[in-house]
Amino acid sequence: MRLVVQAVEKAEVFIQDTGEKNTIGKGILVYFGVHRDDVVDGKSKIDTLIRKIGSMRWLKNTEGRLDATLADIGGQIMVISNFTLYASNEKGSKMSFSQSATAVDAEPIYDYFVSELKNTGWIVQTGKFGAMMEVSATTLGPINYVWDV
Secondary structure, three states: OEEEEEEEEEEEEEEOOOOOEEEEOOEEEEEEEOEOOHHHHHHHHHHHHHHHHHHOOOEEOOOOOEEEOHHHHOOEEEEEEOHHHHOEOOOOOOOEOOOEOOHHHHHHHHHHHHHHHHHOOOOEEEOOOOOOEEEEEEEEEEEEEEEEO
16 A cells, blocks of 8 residues: 655645645645555555554644644544555556556545554545645645555
């Protein structure tokens, strides 16, 4: 799995086919991509990932140092599925998505990730898997992490 995590003051997603809009306040915006090999052990990786998300000291504290957890700032989480995180441009000028899991394989892993995040008590909002979405965020820092699991 590959996650791109952004510290945000706020984030919003508008799901084009349903008209649904979800928002969060201060916290993290997580773009979540599933690699084709994650189909074998993706759920077991998520259990560790969930624990780390809560304990990572990756946000600014009151002194401006990157030493605060989500709990320290009362943070919320927005999760957006994103198969393009495994895009490759090794050949030619067209992107290849051959490293991304298929939608059929990736959606249950994404759903499990979101449900496990919600089970921890975090305020979690999402987009819609596989849908066209408009995502907007007021980023902090900017603080961005690329996390391969």
